Amino acid sequence: MYQEQETNDLHTTFDLKGFLFKLISYWPLFVFSVAIGFGIAYYINVRKLPVYLIENMVSIKDDQNPFFTTNTSLTFNWGGTTDKVNTAIITLKSRSHNEKVVDRLQYYMRFLKDGKYQLVDVYGKTPFDVKVDTLNPQILNTQFKIVFKDSTQFTISTSFDDDKQRVYQVYNTLKEKEYKYIEAQEFSQTYRLGQEIKTHLINVTLFPIEDIKPRAGQTYYISFINFDSAVIGYLNIQVEPEDKGSSVLKLRLVGQNKARLVDYLNTSIAVLSEDMLERKNLFATKTIRFIDSSLAEKSKELKDVEDELNAFKDQNTIYNLQSEGQKITDRLNTLDLQKEAITRELNYYNTLENYLINRTDYRDVPAPSVAGIFEASIVDGVGQIVQKAQDRSKLEYSYKEGAPIFKDIDRQIDAIKRVLQENITSSKGLKNQEIARINNEIYQYEVEIRKLPKDQQELLKIERRYKLSQGTYDLFLSKRNEAGLVKAANVSDVLVIDIAKDTGGGQVGPNTQLNYVMAILFGTLIPFVLVFLLTFFDNRIHNVKDIERLTKIPILGVIGKSRLENNLAVIEKPKSAISESFRAIRSSLQYIYKKQGLKGAKTVLVTSSVSGEGKTFCSINIASVFALSEKKTILVGLDLRKPKIFGDFNINNNIGVVNYLIDDATEDEIIQKTMIDTLDVITSGPIPPNPSELLMTERMAELIESLKGKYDYVIIDSPPLGLVADSLELIKYADATIYMVRQNHTKRGMFALINDKYKSGEVKNISLVFNFFEGKAKYGYGYGYGYGYGYGYGYGYGHGYHDDDRKPSLFHRVKSFFKRLIKLRKN
Structure with missing residues (x-):
């Protein structure tokens, strides 16, 4: 039940405060993502062409024939004005009506020229007009380049650079589709304005426009598009009554070329007027x-x-x-x-x-x-x-x-x-x-x-x-x-109130501000989702709050991150924050012993879930703080599978506990001295084939009892509890057990085993030590719980009471550089 409760806590509890701190810690990612979003938005904005809205206004009236009499009635007024308005709205949006308009304006042809970033529509601004020969085919979706040599002559060209034949769709009378096979070729011919262009690719005539004179070197592009596709592009025309029930209609059309929009709206009304008059007659x-x-x-x-x-x-x-x-x-x-x-x-x-x-x-x-x-x-x-x-x-x-x-x-x-x-x-x-x-x-x-x-x-x-x-x-x-x-x-029932006209404004897009807002939104959302997923799927321990949510085992202390190359933090830097943390743990252990009423020698067993959580590091430094307090202390390496402690004290591992347990050495032979007079070490010795069985022998119990008779404190470095059962055999010798938890390394699911043992009473007098803690890590925030003198950096006594072994930040290094520079100038 206890394990199930812990598992439920694991899945249902979400540390919102820790998540917010984690978001803040990833601020460079947010800045980078928003910057990328702004870059993309700017790239899109500067390349988007302006979008314009043009509109006109007409009235659908009921204009009866002034010569209407009962004897000359050849017209009808069916349904009144309302019916005519509804019919006009449907007609203006219908495909048949827009086909007439596109056909009359020849909007199946495009006029382009080179812009700053792409080709732009120059309908109404070309120095020539085009008459299409609708009796002969025109090739579709192929750009013809027109380069003027002077004010009357021009070269029209296009190319097909494929090695094989290509299939092209063409127009016959611009509506009936057929297919042709055209071989790869280069097409280039020179003509004069007014001269008929009659080829197998294009059949048109370019006529000069009086108001616009071409100049040598001017380049334009013309092409034909699918007639049906051209019509579809104008079916989105907006036709709405000015007011509810009104006979006044407002037409709106959005596009990138105002001249094209103006002509389309006015021609659409002209076609509607002609059709309504024809039906009236x-x-x-x-x-x-x-x-x-x-x-x-x-x-x-x-x-x-x-x-x-x-x-x-x-x-x-x-x-x-x-x-x-x-x-x-x-x-x-x-x-x-x-x-x-x-x-x-x-x-x-x-x-x-x-x-x-x-x-x-x-x-x-x-x-x-x-x-x-x-x-x-x-x-x-x-x-x-x-x-x-x-x-x-x-x-x-x-x-x-x-x-x-x-x-x-x-x-x-x-x-x-x-x-x-x-x-x-x-x-x-x-x-x-x-x-x-x-x-x-x-x-x-x-x-x-x-x-x-x-x-x-x-x-x-x-x-x-x-x-x-x-x-x-x-x-x-x-x-x-x-x-x-x-x-x-008879006269038409369509009365034009306002014709479509380019008045100099009308730009409605692109919405550059929206693009920047979207850049901020997605630039923030993407890293937010990324951090959320990292947090949601992250199953490692990152702070003290994580431990408190997963177990009821008390926390004995918190150890900061050591930057030394060896495990002798207390010996080599006795004034560091880490050393103070171990002294705090020593005080807490003495409180535990006092609470138990223990007299004489005391034992401490250090274990963990898996390898790499700082078990040996903690064992060495706890033994060191006891030894430096003038207490005779011995550190016993009982991790027979992965012996480590001999390397930090520069002693050999040729003989150790294993030799004693197999009766190959005496107790005095396996005890080795260190640089501290009051600290001795017993290494594990050669790796045996049966470590669990050796730890269960009577000689193991005899060794612990003998050591307790000679030393004030016996520190046992045991194997990981989550990997092997060796530690369970050794816990009975411990007056206090320390279970190591390492920040960003220990997984949350590993608490299930120790919680079960603690709940069942198999493990007593156990406490947790949170190791390798960084208060400014990207996984939460520090807690001033008062464990020991402090932990991390900057907690506890404060500056002046212990060495700060942190690596200075870039800001502090720059600040120190300028301080030294100012000081040198003053000198």
Whole structure:
């Protein structure tokens, strides 16, 4: 349970304060990362071209024809202004509309020249204009270099330096794609402005511009791009009402060339205006087309009847009807014209009904006014169907067939058709009744006609046909004039309020400040994440707080980092901070002994988790501080696998504990003197094949008891507890056990074993010593807990009480240099 608790602490506890100190300690990394970010941001900013926003403003108004009457209605106002505004917004964003604009402006062609960092768009600033031969192909995505020799001559060139053939896409009429194989080659020819360039690569003509004169040496580049790609680049045009529900639209376009943006916005409105006027004149145009064809037929029919009438009068002596016959003729002519008009209406109803039943495209529905029909329900129904058909046709460029929006329009058209068919049926019934009445009157007058002489009857028949043809011809001619008048008087519903114009400003990018903000953000975030990951996945001990979170074993002291080449820190630098730390540990050990009530000799065992944590270093210096206090002390090296202590005291390891344990030497033979009179050493001796078994023998116990009888303190340097079981055999001889923990070396998981032993009571009187500690390390912060006289550097007594063995910082070395320099000048 204890081990599980410690493991949970390990995973759930996060030292926020330590992490913040660690972040601060990595400040050079943050500075370097932010500097790199600023460098990248600057590199991007100076190379980015300016981005401009150009806009214009138009009003979609409901401009009715001033000659609009119930008798000349060849236009419709379906849905009012709101519907027109919505239609205009959709149209301006549609692919079909933008294709017209791109095609008219030839925006599938690019004009470039060399800039400071890259090629820049010089549309509208070239000393020439280009006329494209759309009947011949142009190669795509290939730059043609144009270098002027003088004000009229130039060289156009390009190159293909591959060794093999390449496939190039070209335009035929700039829209139909085809493919060609072009071998590697150099193309260069000289032309004059106005001279046609006709090659297998490019077919254009460059014309001079009066306002801009070319100079010798000027270089430009032209190229053709995919037509569809050029259109896609302008589909992001912003079209929004000025206010909610307003008929005023504001168009915005963003790009790098203001002249190109200005022309596009103004041309887009011009194309919209033309299209809306054309749709407004749709019925008038179709009526004129229909009447023109009908007039030709009626004119021939009228001429034939007129020739027949003249021939009859020439062959007979009768030229005019008698008064009674004339009255009958006038009345019959009136009835014939009425019947002709009603028949024309019925024919229209039948044609319209058949059209609605059998056709799916309703854009060519004949206009009711052609047949003289002005019934509101019929006129409105036809107008609505045509409008919906036009809307559906425009959406076909933006949506795939089967899209929900098409189904919605089709449902609306079907609903209008059902209402219109009911109106047609009702109107046809009324017209048939009227024809029956007229036929009855005509029959009565024809009975009267049969009472007249034969020659007058024949003349009356011919004149009836002549009058009917004349009346029909006059009606069509009147309708033709009305349609022409309506079309001529119609004006577009698009009113330009503000044209797009380069007023000198409009720059909206690039956002250089945002780039610098992003540089700071990512320049800070990257090292932050890096430090966080290092902290999160770091499982080593870095400070005292780490130890306190992982174990309940008390901390005996903290030892600073030694910069000596050997382990004799107390002997060689007795006034150093490290020496004071060992003296503090000595005092703490004496407190432990006193608390246990021990009298006479005392033993100390030093162990650790793994090798390299300072176990031997601590053993030597603890023995040294006891010996320097005039206490007889002996250091026993019982790490039989990796003996070390003999090297620091310049003694040999030929004979030691192993020899004694195997009864190959006496106790006196294995004890060796050191440079301190009160400090003796017993080395481990030769490495045995069975170190654990040797340490478990009775002679080991006899040796410890014998040494306790001769010395005040017995210091045991034992093997690492986390690697071998030797230390567990030796702990029973120790009055106090020191467990070494080294900063940035000992892993947190190593505490599991010692915690378990401590919890179960197998290890008693154990304390921790934190070794190799640097208070300014990048792993946390120092703690003034009062262990010993101090630890690290600058803690404890302070300057003047012990030597400072730290390496001076660069700042202190520079400061000392200037102090010495000033002092020399004064002297």
